[in-house]
Amino acid sequence: MTAEQIIFLIVGAVTLLSAVLVVTVRDLVHAALWLVATLFGVAIVYTLLNAGFLAVVQVVVYIGAIAILFIFAVMLTRRQTAADTGAALNKNWWAGALMSVLTFAGLAYLLQSWSGFSKQASAIPSGFDAINELGGALTSPAGYVLPFEVASVLLLAALVGAVYLAFNKK
Amino acid sequence: MIPLSWYLILAAGLFSIGLFGVLARRNAVAILLGVELMLNAVNINLVAFWRYGDVALMAGQVFTIIVFAVAAAEVAVGLALVISVYRRRNTVVAEELDLLKW
Numbered sequence: 001m002t003a004e005q006i007i008f009l010i011v012g013a014v015t016l017l018s019a020v021l022v023v024t025v026r027d028l029v030h031a032a033l034w035l036v037a038t039l040f041g042v043a044i045v046y047t048l049l050n051a052g053f054l055a056v057v058q059v060v061v062y063i064g065a066i067a068i069l070f071i072f073a074v075m076l077t078r079r080q081t082a083a084d085t086g087a088a089l090n091k092n093w094w095a096g097a098l099m100s101v102l103t104f105a106g107l108a109y110l111l112q113s114w115s116g117f118s119k120q121a122s123a124i125p126s127g128f129d130a131i132n133e134l135g136g137a138l139t140s141p142a143g144y145v146l147p148f149e150v151a152s153v154l155l156l157a158a159l160v161g162a163v164y165l166a167f168n169k170k
Numbered sequence: 171m172i173p174l175s176w177y178l179i180l181a182a183g184l185f186s187i188g189l190f191g192v193l194a195r196r197n198a199v200a201i202l203l204g205v206e207l208m209l210n211a212v213n214i215n216l217v218a219f220w221r222y223g224d225v226a227l228m229a230g231q232v233f234t235i236i237v238f239a240v241a242a243a244e245v246a247v248g249l250a251l252v253i254s255v256y257r258r259r260n261t262v263v264a265e266e267l268d269l270l271k272w
Contacts, residue, residue, distance in 0.1 A: 008172050012180045019184055019207050023191030028199055035203055038184075042210045045180070048172070049221045054213075054234055061238050066206065066245050073199050073249040077256040089194045090265060096193030104186035111178050118173045121222050128225060134235075137228035144232045151239040158243030162250035168257065 008048055015041030026088040028074040036067045050124060053131045177218035185211035198252045198262045202245065209241045 018037035025031050039062045046055040089096075111117055124130075137143035184207055191204025213234050220230025256262050 002171065005172055008176060012176070015180070016183050016187065019187040022203055022207060023187055023195065023200070028197060031200060031203055035206060038207065039210065042184075042214060045177070045214055046217055049177070049217050050225075051217050051221070051231060051234075054217060054231060057235070057238060061242060062206075062210075066242060069245055069249055070199065070203065073252060076253050077199060077262045087196065088200070090196045093194035096190050099193055100186040100190035103189055104182055107182040107185070108179065111175070111182070116222075117175045117178070119222050120171050120173060122225075124225055130225070130231070133226070133228050134231050137232050138235070143228070147232070147236055151236050154243050155239055158246050162246040165247065165250035166253045 004048065008045075011041050011044045011048070015045070024088065029071065032067060032070045032074060035070065036063055039063050039067065051130065053134060174218060174222045177214060181211040181214040181218070183211075184208075184214065196263050196265060198255070198264050198267075199249070201264060202248045202252070205244065205248075206241065209237060209244075213237055 015038055018034045018041065021034040022031050022038060025034065039058060043055040043058040043063075046052070046058060138148050139145055188204045188207030188209075188211060191207060192201050195201050195204060216230045216234045216237070220228070220234075223230070252262055255267060259267065261267070
């Protein structure tokens with residue numbers, strides 16, 4: 001076992017454990033904080049995959065914006081009692097558990113029957129600058145400039161829609 | 171070196187946990203938390219396929235950035251809907267929002 005593999009196993013175990021806690025703990029503030037732990041684990045996985053820029057974007061966008069938005073939404077939708085009343089899971093939770101176990105088994109079966117499943121990574125060519133390449137791909141007309149611009153229009157539309165929906169008309 | 175299979179299994183596990191959250195949680199905000207887990211699992215897959223394929227093709231990383239933008243839009247609109255519903259009905263429990271059910 002190399003050091004990289006040991007780091008991956010620890011990070012993967014922590015990520016999956018905190019993901020389980022996100023979907024099972026009753027207090028939603030705790031669930032949002034466990035989501036932050038999961039997102040940090042995913043950011044470390046990006047770093048292991050040599051995608052350092054995406055790891056930084058993950059921390060800034062997901063943890064800095066989305067997780068904070070969740071905590072604000074939990075605060076704004078609290079009932080009068082301190083903890084949310086009632087059970088965390090609905091009465092059909094066993095069907096959901098069965099469904100997700102079947103999904104995992106089906107995905108694992110499909111993946112292990114694929115020939116490239118246990119492929120090893122080839123070394124990154126020397127002088128390869130991933131951030132430079134990514135910036136070029138996002139802004140060149142031969143690359144992905146159109147999806148990038150469409151994504152910015154989508155964000156603007158979502159922003160206007162969110163303000164309209166959450167606006168208190170009284 | 172880590173084989174590709176480890177990343178794919180981690181992503182499949184994260185996706186299944188998120189699916190369980192979406193199907194089994196009662197609170198609408200918690201359902202959105204499950205959706206976030208599923209989107210992160212997809213992102214791990216995209217970045218892993220970028221790294222284990224041809225690194226000069228940036229499609230995997232570009233699509234991950236698009237997924238970040240879509241996730242931010244989805245959370246903003248989803249949480250605005252939840253807050254709006256909470257103002258009108260005074261509940262965020264998904265099974266109590268049954269106006270379309272007969």
